[in-house]
Amino acid sequence: MAGMFRSRVAGTGSYLPPNVLTNADLEKMVDTNDQWIVDRTGIKQRHIAAKDQVTSDLCKIASENALKDAGISATDLDAIIVCTVSGDNIMPSTACALQHKLGAPGVMSFDLSAACTGFVYGLTVADQFIRTGMFKNVLVVGAEVLHRFVDYTDRETCILFGDGAGAWVVTRAQANDPNIIISSHLHADGSLGDLLTLSTGGTGYPFSPAAEPEKGPYVKMKGREIFKNAVRVMSTCCHEALNANKVDPSEVDWLVPHQANNRIIEAVAERFGFPKDKVVVSVDETGNTSAASIPLAFQIAKDAGKIKRGQMILLTAFGAGLTSGSLLMRY
Ligand code: UT7
Numbered sequence: 001m002a003g004m005f006r007s008r009v010a011g012t013g014s015y016l017p018p019n020v021l022t023n024a025d026l027e028k029m030v031d032t033n034d035q036w037i038v039d040r041t042g043i044k045q046r047h048i049a050a051k052d053q054v055t056s057d058l059c060k061i062a063s064e065n066a067l068k069d070a071g072i073s074a075t076d077l078d079a080i081i082v083c084t085v086s087g088d089n090i091m092p093s094t095a096c097a098l099q100h101k102l103g104a105p106g107v108m109s110f111d112l113s114a115a116c117t118g119f120v121y122g123l124t125v126a127d128q129f130i131r132t133g134m135f136k137n138v139l140v141v142g143a144e145v146l147h148r149f150v151d152y153t154d155r156e157t158c159i160l161f162g163d164g165a166g167a168w169v170v171t172r173a174q175a176n177d178p179n180i181i182i183s184s185h186l187h188a189d190g191s192l193g194d195l196l197t198l199s200t201g202g203t204g205y206p207f208s209p210a211a212e213p214e215k216g217p218y219v220k221m222k223g224r225e226i227f228k229n230a231v232r233v234m235s236t237c238c239h240e241a242l243n244a245n246k247v248d249p250s251e252v253d254w255l256v257p258h259q260a261n262n263r264i265i266e267a268v269a270e271r272f273g274f275p276k277d278k279v280v281v282s283v284d285e286t287g288n289t290s291a292a293s294i295p296l297a298f299q300i301a302k303d304a305g306k307i308k309r310g311q312m313i314l315l316t317a318f319g320a321g322l323t324s325g326s327l328l329m330r331y
Contacts, residue, residue, distance in 0.1 A: 006180040007130035009331055010072070010137075010171035013065025014299035015058050016047040016164045016286065021147075023159070030155040037159050038284075042262025046162025046287030049145045054088045056097035058165035059143045062295075063102055066139065070169035074104035077169075078135035081125060082111050083118030083291040085320070086144045090201050098141065115196070116258050116319025117186070118142055118291030119166070120327050123315075124184040126170040141167040142291035149198055151218035160260070161219065162287035166295020179310060184327040185240040192229060195222045196320040230260060230318045231267045237326035238272060238316050245328055247312070249273055252328075254307055258317035259283035259293040268316070280306070290319065307331065 022045045023034035037043055049058060059082055067074060080095045080102075087094035095109035114121040119142035126138035143165035152158045173180050199205035200217040234257060242249060249272040257265050262283055269279045282297040289296055294315055301307045309331060316326040 005131055005133050006173045006177070007127045007170050008173040008177055008179050008181065009168050009329065011066045011068070011070025011169040012167070012295065012299055012302065013062045013067070013069055014164065014166040014296050015061035015065070016296065017049045017053060017058065019048045019050060020045045021048050021162070026159055029152055030158060032155045032159060040263070041160065042281070042283050043159065043287045044284045047164055048147050049163040053145070055084055055086055055143050055145045056088050056094050056101055058145065058163065059094065059098045059141045059167065060101045062143065062165035062167040063098065063139055063141055066167035066169050070171065072137060072169065074102040077104050077107050077137050077139050079126070079129060079138045080104065080107055080109040081122045081138065081140050083114065083122040083140065083142045084111060084144055085113055085115050085118070085198060085290060086146050086149055087111055094143070114319060114323045115321055116260065116288070116290045116293060117317040117321070117323035117325045118319065119294045120184065120315055120317045120325040121186060121323070123168065123170060123181065123327055124186055124325070127181045127184065130170060130172050136172045138170045139167060140170055141165060142293070142295050144290045144292050146219065146290055149200065149217065149219050154218070156223050157219050157221050160288045162289050164286055164289040164292040164296050166292050166299055168295060179330045182328040182330065183241060183244055184325060185237050185244065186325040187233065187237065188321045188323045190321065192322040193320070195225050195229065195322065227261065227264060229322055230264045233318045233322065233324035234258070234268045234316045235271045237324050238268065238314060241314060241326040241328040247328065251312055252278065252314045253311035254278055254280055254301065254313050256280045256294055256298050256301070256313060256315045258319070259286060259297050260288045
């Protein structure tokens with residue numbers, strides 16, 4: 001019956017390409033230094049996809065790990081959602097490429113574009129498909145190969161971004177299962193769209209880069225403005241999640257924020273009195289991996305034995321758009 005079901009996270013997986021770009025490497029490329037990058041962002045390294053790897057290749061490995069963890073096969077899936085802003089192509093979708101690589105013919109597959117908030121948006125879509133009774137198993141993947149869109153002469157952006165993929169299998173929960181997605185709260189403010197852009201391949205960007213070099217085929221960012229807005233919108237979304245469910249911050253076992261900058265994460269956590277040891281931070285290892293950041297951070301904390309079944313988890317993200325969101329769940 002429609003509207004009778006709840007969803008749970010049945011399995012998680014991730015993939016980080018082995019090649020690493022360190023702060024010491026960047027010191028040789030632009031006028032920067034390890035101390036500045038660590039002090040201002042917390043980032044020590046980022047993973048970089050191999051020349052012959054495309055986004056769907058990263059998705060495939062992360063998804064296989066998630067399917068294994070959930071104990072189901074790709075043919076059990078009802079839908080595949082890939083959240084990305086650096087997909088293989090404009091068309092066909094990265095989700096369709098992934099569906100083929102996983103061997104899941106016929107399964108509905110589509111990409112979702114909400115930048116760094118993509119994974120929280122994607123989980124919400126999966127949750128809604130399951131709540132209505134339409135689907136039982138939805139694969140949600142956050143994946144980026146952003147380094148191909150980074151200008152390695154721009155020291156403000158090139159220090160930030162890395163590649164990676166994280167995947168979750170979201171499944172219909174048994175009745176009375178306490179481990180469910182509780183609620184999500186999503187927003188966007190298109191008036192702030194020019195703070196963070198990647199114009200390449202869109203209809204507003206001519207295919208000759210020479211025609212409008214100021215747009216360029218790269219990620220462009222107004223860093224300070226993004227920073228201020230990030231703290232504001234993630235705090236608002238966390239408040240919404242806690243207030244809607246009458247949950248005190250002390251009841252949350254882990255805050256898993258979008259990994260953009262350690263100072264942004266600390267500012268958000270401080271507003272809720274979250275102690276440092278309840279906040280997942282992996283930005284030092286991965287840099288900013290946009291839509292992949294939350295599932296990667298979650299997996300790193302899970303593999304370290306920190307995140308466990310039954311715990312209350314609060315996800316929050318912001319990204320280009322500007323998009324923002326939070327999701328409260330019992331894992
Ligand atoms: O998922 C969303 C993606 N984007 C973000 O999350 C970005 C959010 N913003 C940030 O993380 C920060 O704004 C940055 C890390 C990008 C910059 O940190 P900041 O503390 O806001 O630095 P700033 O822009 O205020 O710049 C301070 C100084 C400037 O020099 P002057 O004008 O004071 O002489 C910059 O030119 O730091 C300089 N600077 C650098 N110095 C060494 C900027 N980038 C670098 C660098 N190395 N890589």
